[in-house]
Amino acid sequence: MERIEEQVIVRKTHGLHARPATIFVQLANKFNSSVKIERDGEIVDGKSIMALLSLGINTGVEVKLITEGDDAKEAINELKIFLEDEDKND
């Protein structure tokens, strides 16, 4: 079991509100590891859309990602890159 923490600045144009929040939660749920996200001392479950939205994360906000489990490294890498990417036109 590995536990990893990393500071990330959210670069999504509209923050984690609309679709990006949905995609983040979908992404987080792909991993076995637990995913936590911390903002200003408040820690919530990153696999929960309700909890994530309640942090009201705008673009430019710094958060801490915490993953724990057998694929913690993979999870944190993928989630970090997602948060740091601006929105792609897909």
Added chain:
Amino acid sequence: MIKIKGIGVSGGVGIGKVLILRKDEFSVPKKKISHDEISREIYRLEEALMATRKQISDLQKKISQEIGFDHGRIFEAHYLVLEDRVLIEDVIKQIKIKKVNVEYAFSESIKKYVDTLLKLKDEYLRERVVDIEDISRRVLKTMLKEKTLSLSDLKEKVVIVSHDLGPSQTASLPKENVLGFATDVGGRTSHTAIIAKSLRIPAVVGLEVATDNIRSGDKIIVDGSSGLVIVRPTDKVLKEYREKSNLYAKEVKAIHIPKAVKVRTKDGKAIVVSGNIELPEELPLIKKYGAEGIGLYRTEFIFLGRRDLPSEEEQYKAYNKVAREVLPHSVIFRTIDIGGDKFLSRPEVPHEMSPFLGWRAIRFCLARPEVFKVQLKAILRASVNKNVKLMFPMISGIEELRQAKELLDKCKKELKKEGKKFDTDISVGAMIEVPSAALTADVLAKECDFFSIGTNDLIQYSLAVDRTNEKVAYLYEPGHPAVLRLIKRIIEDAHQNDVWVGMCGEMSGEPIFSFLLLGMGLDSFSMSIPQVPKIKKLISNINLKDAKAAVQEALKLSTSKEVEKYLQNELRKILGDDFYRILMI
């Protein structure tokens, strides 16, 4: 008579009796439960969540089939709420500790989150709150065994007036019996507005005070084109709007009924109007809207949302199903058009500053032939009925086209050795969406069978504008003289080399530009499928020589605004006021 001004989000006129839908027309009872009843309440929670999931999945299927997958996708957030562990644990905790019934516990939990979200005072979150309330009402009604507001048994035709409507509510209304929508809240981009428009039901949102001034049973006019709602109209006004409504209804209907699949301009040039497809569920739309085959089949769906690569066999089955279904017409498969990051684990893909300019589409495919060849072989095998074409996205120069074709030849040889059948003369096209390809179209045309102009990207690359960035999105102009010159040049270079040209961007489904593109000589138009009948009707009313003359004039103009204005006037002159107005709805 009262007139209320709002935002018209779906055109046309609806006249009828009001049915007010109140958001809280059911109440949630609070009951104390005994210790023995806890497990039963938890079981009821799971049952309700599962049943609601089924309802949403049915709705999503219905919406995907009726109006396309993009719209079905708006229910993604609904699913996440139903699966939300934090929410579910919170509800269970309340049931256990406070010893209350599941309905009450659930509605309290939701309320807690909604209050937090509303306190953040953010426009985007407000839209999320609409989704969350929509889904939670569904869950509660399932628990309470209340009829879901599907109004499926609605006996008479009504105009729905409501404070707001959730997207799943809007989607489940029986559209035959809904004459119009009028709501207090909502904006042009709300999910509800999008669904109303797709279902072609007149709708006005953002009225703010509608529910204060309107009662069930009132007579009401909803003019979704001008954004006006008239309550208890005088006889004179009513008569005027009845005429308007009849005209709209008849002609709007007529314009969206597919006629023959093939279409010709008024002076006889045959034009192919086909559809863009993203998901297999959308296939029935092709027949429903009378599209002449598929001009763009996005193959990405088969790769997304999974961690392994689909095998040749699996891909072949998917492509073959499409090819057979679309007979006697043809389908153009676009090879993988996404970034390498969607396929490979992170360490192999460096973080990109400008993903649009990065390692994606044909660039990724050529770098990873072991991935690309599997797809090429699968597409080749689906071509046995000779109705499959193949195109490569994001070609920026002749070398990429050559390399891709070389790989294709290799695949053909391998298939032959394996004794597998395919169309040996399969048509191969290049997507023209990078300015360097547009400017060397004469070179590319000598080595492929057709072009498909991808306008969404061509415009972004030519004008250096990322249209998902709100600050610069206003610069995204299909009518920009630079874009028009590029397109004209692509078509001319292609025709000089006996290569036909199609277009699969949004531009081809916009009436004023369809008109212009006809004049430029475009051979084939592919668009979001519900647009197809309308554009065919337009084409059959246009003389090529008028369109050609319009191209001459439009190319003399210096701004996108001037171009659009000119084309609107021209089209109005040619089609007449009434037809023009209906076309623009």
